[in-house]
Amino acid sequence: MLSSAPRAAPVAVPARSIPTRMPKRTRGTSRPGQRRPIQRPAARPASAPAPAPGGDATDWTSRLKPAGSLTSLEEARAAELEEQIRAEERAAQQQERQARDRAKTADLAGTRREAAPLAVRAAAEYAYVRRDILRIGRVAAILFAALAVFHVLINVMGISPV
DSSP: OOOOSOOOOOOOOOGGGSOOOOOOOOSOSOSTTOOOOOOOOOOOOSSOOOOOTTOOGGGHHHHHSOTTOOOHHHHHHHHHHHHHHHHHHHHHHHHHHHHHHHHHHHHHHHHOOOSOOHHHHHHHHTHHHHHHHHHHHHHHHHHHHHHHHHHIIIIISOOOOO
């Protein structure tokens, strides 16, 4: 059944009162604690392609070996590459170890204390405090001298400030 009653006019709502929702960002690595996905090469086929019939004389050796196995040249090359990778990793570990040792010796040099009397250590460690106190004393002396000059000018000589 249809209603014949008049409908109320829609109420205008200010644009600021409508909350805007932002979709959750799911891609990218801009947030802390996330890292890029590992880039891996495309998968290799499980078996090597079959040799063309009527190939050359050296092609018969590839027919004798099972699919997916390596030749002695390929194994030698793989061993060579693996040795290079291991050498690079050892060099990187050595550099990291040296950097850590340098940082450790620098920390020890900064925190090492000698068996010297307290007065000697205090003189060496608190030299900056002495400089600051001397600067504060200088500024106080200048301010006191300026106050004395203004006292003489205003109260003694009768010169009024502007």
